[in-house]
Amino acid sequence: MSALSAPPPAFDPRDPLGVDDLLDDEERAVRDTVRRWCAERVAPRIADWFERGELPEIRELARELGQLGALGMHLEGYGCAGASAVQYGLACLELEACDSGIRSLVSVQGSLAMYAIHRWGSEQQKQQWLPAMASGEVIGCFGLTEPDHGSDPASMRTRAKREAGGDWVLDGRKMWITNGSVAGVAVVWARTDEGVRGFLVPAGTPGFSAPEIRHKASLRASVTSELVLDGVRLPADAALPDVIGLRGPLSCLNQARYGIVWGAVGAGRSCFETALDYATTREQFGRPIGGFQLTQAKLADMSLELQKALLLALHLGRRMDAGRLRPEQVSYGKLNNVREAMGIARAARTVLGANGISHEYPVMRHAANLESVLTYEGTVEMHQLIVGKALTGLDAFH
Known part of the structure; x- marks a missing residue:
């Protein structure tokens, strides 16, 4: 055959x-x-x-x-x-x-x-x-965002000054730092006379602390901290030697954004599969709610957007493996997939009705988490401007 x-x-x-x-x-x-x-x-x-x-x-x-x-x-x-x-x-x-x-x-x-x-x-x-x-024996964190400077890292206030003996002295604050208070080493980006540079700050260095941020409504099962640097003295070899300027931290952000492109699909899948299982077992008016047209329309739309997001993630992954992935293309993925995952979470919550707000199901937890994922590693607006600049050749950031 x-x-x-x-x-x-x-x-x-x-x-x-x-x-x-x-x-x-x-x-x-x-x-x-x-x-x-x-x-x-x-x-x-x-x-x-x-x-x-x-x-x-x-x-x-x-x-x-x-x-x-x-x-x-x-x-x-x-x-x-x-x-x-x-x-x-x-x-x-x-x-x-x-x-x-x-x-x-x-x-x-x-x-x-x-x-x-x-x-x-x-x-x-x-x-x-x-x-x-x-091996996981040492946890790391990444200090770029500051209390007053998120989307505009070029305006960071954290400063590193080189002293006569070659040591560096760092002063500043970083905010919303995942893993911060449990990290054994922090990669901290700071302004220097040469430009923005990265520094490796071991936990326990005098003047360095990482108080945990509490009272979060999102990403609650995650350690989030502030990094405080008050006269932190580091040896000359604590600086990352091979990059000066924002291309250093931005190259790292592009890697993390790629992971989010895939991760958002996972959150969306969990919400969709929960809604699908619920719709085929929950009965109202004498039959499963999945047998009603409005519920089927929601499920169809959720599945459609989920599969499109998955195909986009796979396409970008194949391009990265081929050495052909551009940062603008990652922005397409981050912008689309997080946005669609949030829509899937909202629709799934309505399928579950009142049960949708219960932590017996993962939907509301995913919906809350995705609010943070939408913002970090570049807000919606920043990725729209990245794509807009790529399409027009015109810089609208300033």
Whole structure:
């Protein structure tokens, strides 16, 4: 029987377009490994952690993720897994299907802190920090955003001055820093007379503290901190030697945004599958609510946007693996996929009715988390302007 005359495979409501066929065996293996870990280790506890507003087992989770090879997994050498961009993306999808806070832990560790050292650090810095970070023994954080400067990092006030003996002295504040108060090392970006530079600040350095930010309504199962630098003295070799200027931190942000492109699909998938399961089991007026036209319209629209977002993420991942991915293209993915995941979460909540606000289901938790994901690594407006500049050649940022 020819391929043209062979019957198509059965329709799978959870993979309606057959996207799984586009993955190879190794990619599926990575995805399934992370999915199992999330189901066994995190899913039974995440609602409680979210309600309590803490991630009490973060150090244990980091070590377990290190054993999985998920930390800095797309980096080469120094104990890193050397995985493909698509494999890393699939891991981010599964982590965020569990919770955005867990994916943020991995993204900040690998795509921000570790990537900064791997891409811009000295060999000594790489040897000192990356193996321990890849194993999860050392957690890292990334200090760029400030209390008064988020979307405009060029106006940062944190300052590093070089003294006569070669030491650096840092003063300033950073805000909304994931992993900050549990990090063993902080990658801190500061203004110098030469331009913006990155510095590796070990925990416990005199003058450096990282008070945790409390009372969050989003990303509650995540450690978020302020970084305070009051006369922090660092040796000359604490500076990342291979970059001066904003291209250093922006290159790291592009890596993290790529992970969000995939992660948002995971949050959307969790919400959609919850709504689908609920609609086929919840009965009103004598039959499952999934048998009513308005509910089916919601499910169809959710599935459509979810599959489009997944295909976009996979396309960008293939381009990254081919060395052809541009930052503007990552902005397309971040802008679209987070926005659509939020729409899926809202629609899923209405399918669940009053149960949609209960933490017995993940939908409201995802909806709250996505409000943060929409903002960090570039707000909607910033990504619209990045795309707009790419389309017109005109800079509307100023």
